[in-house]
Amino acid sequence: MSTLFDQFSFWSAFWMTIKLTLGAAVGSLILGTIVAVLRLSPVPMLRFLGTSYVNIFRNTPLTLIILASNLVLWAKLGVVMANSKSPDFFNTNNFRLAVLGLTVYHASYVCEALRSGVNTIPLGQAEAARSIGLTFGQSLKEVILPQAFRGAVVPLGNTLIALTKNTTVAVTIGVAEMAAMLAKVTEDDPGLLNQAFVLTALAFVVLTLPVGLAVSWLGKRLAVKR
Amino acid sequence: MTQPTSDGRDPLVVVSGLNKHYGDLHVLKDINLTVGRGEVVVVLGPSGSGKSTLCRTINRLETFEDGSITIDGKPLPQEGKSLAELRADVGMVFQSFNLFAHKTILDNVTLGPIKVRKMDKKKAEELAQQLLQRVGVEKQANKYPAQLSGGQQQRVAIARSLAMQPKVMLFDEPTSALDPEMINEVLDVMSGLAKEGMTMIVVTHEMGFARRAADRVVFMADGEILEDATPEEFFNNPRTDRAKDFLSKILTH
Ligand SMILES: Nc1ncnc2c1ncn2[C@@H]1O[C@H](COP(=O)(O)OP(=O)(O)OP(=O)(O)O)[C@@H](O)[C@H]1O
Ligand SMILES: [Mg+2]
Numbered sequence: 032m033s034t035l036f037d038q039f040s041f042w043s044a045f046w047m048t049i050k051l052t053l054g055a056a057v058g059s060l061i062l063g064t065i066v067a068v069l070r071l072s073p074v075p076m077l078r079f080l081g082t083s084y085v086n087i088f089r090n091t092p093l094t095l096i097i098l099a100s101n102l103v104l105w106a107k108l109g110v111v112m113a114n115s116k117s118p119d120f121f122n123t124n125n126f127r128l129a130v131l132g133l134t135v136y137h138a139s140y141v142c143e144a145l146r147s148g149v150n151t152i153p154l155g156q157a158e159a160a161r162s163i164g165l166t167f168g169q170s171l172k173e174v175i176l177p178q179a180f181r182g183a184v185v186p187l188g189n190t191l192i193a194l195t196k197n198t199t200v201a202v203t204i205g206v207a208e209m210a211a212m213l214a215k216v217t218e219d220d221p222g223l224l225n226q227a228f229v230l231t232a233l234a235f236v237v238l239t240l241p242v243g244l245a246v247s248w249l250g251k252r253l254a255v256k257r
Numbered sequence: 258m259t260q261p262t263s264d265g266r267d268p269l270v271v272v273s274g275l276n277k278h279y280g281d282l283h284v285l286k287d288i289n290l291t292v293g294r295g296e297v298v299v300v301l302g303p304s305g306s307g308k309s310t311l312c313r314t315i316n317r318l319e320t321f322e323d324g325s326i327t328i329d330g331k332p333l334p335q336e337g338k339s340l341a342e343l344r345a346d347v348g349m350v351f352q353s354f355n356l357f358a359h360k361t362i363l364d365n366v367t368l369g370p371i372k373v374r375k376m377d378k379k380k381a382e383e384l385a386q387q388l389l390q391r392v393g394v395e396k397q398a399n400k401y402p403a404q405l406s407g408g409q410q411q412r413v414a415i416a417r418s419l420a421m422q423p424k425v426m427l428f429d430e431p432t433s434a435l436d437p438e439m440i441n442e443v444l445d446v447m448s449g450l451a452k453e454g455m456t457m458i459v460v461t462h463e464m465g466f467a468r469r470a471a472d473r474v475v476f477m478a479d480g481e482i483l484e485d486a487t488p489e490e491f492f493n494n495p496r497t498d499r500a501k502d503f504l505s506k507i508l509t510h
Contacts, residue, residue: 153353153355155351155355156357156358158351159349159351159355159356159414160357161318161341162344162347162349162418163344163345163369163373163418163421164369164373164421165341165373169341169372169373173357173372174359181359255358255359257358
């Protein structure tokens, strides 16, 4: 077992998975909120933009998006996300492209989770906000979004769990996370495969199980009483 | 257009030639209504006659096709920042209270003054405490709306509106969602406001309030204003059959 940790850097792969998850979680929360605001906007053009975003990215396979971030964005269009003179350029660049791809994909799910949260809010809340003179932006910030986030804790949590597992797709562009480690074990030391698979599965459970528990607890605690 | 009202008041809300449709339904038909400063107008009428729609249109929560609405001489602007500013001058109290469910009672009342009037937090809280005291719910300041009774919530909603120092307040059936024993605590607050000279447009089924507090009664049916009279005139000598019919149904309960 020690070879798994020494030779195949189990821990650093685990850490990479965590970094991908955290980076894309923050990114997709921000981007998803922006897309949700577009979809709630009174301006038809902005609503159309928001709806199109969700329809495009939610219906495209994640593998395709991650590959495209590398093969199209970087290789064809020359979008560079790291210092190209750095000796670690490929690793850093691919890591960031993977975070970008994961962000873009999961933002559509964050947006839809938030919209389900918005649907838990009675129409009168927005009307009361407008009637005291809040602008559209102020109503969103002070009244609608805070209640939407509280109503969306569970679907947001589910998105986070899905995201954690989906980080394994980053193996396709060579990011050294858990699935990449498994691929390396398969090639170099197949005898270790059983151990490697069990430990990897366990690692994901360790990451996602607490999220699931926290989410159902928080969902109840933060629910807006009406 | 800015002629004084019949009893010589300075006109504050002027609705003229207002028409509104919901699809094929003509909900508001050529409405003309002038409310003077300090005047209390009670709007009566059967269900579906367009009372709520009229209130919501005056506050521009609903759009309209034809006609004009001016508040203190200023026409209602299109959606946007200037509309938000104008709305701040028009208070609205809803049947279902609509307190912000995730905010404490105090925060409900201070939100408008802080965000719209740019008052500093401490001043806004003093004002809110004063208003909560005035409507008799000062002890609940740190609770959340769901922890209060309906009557208390509605009084907070009135305080929230008052905190904006509105020029006129609209009430859309403010007591219809309340248990009978809570109706009077809300009506008392409203009567107090009326006495202090607040300009009010009140949709209600509380005939006692209409007789006591109204300067004028407006009777609507099928999207039209059929009568516009003093409470004595209206209740003692309704002119139209629709109004007679309406009163006979209401007053026999
Ligand atoms: N959003 C809407 N879309 C379509 N029709 C509507 C809408 N809101 C109201 N209406 C219709 O417009 C008419 C007037 O409604 P409104 O709510 O103004 O009546 P009301 O006088 O307030 O009645 P009530 O005493 O029942 O509150 C009704 O026929 C109603 O069904
Ligand atoms: Mg109504």
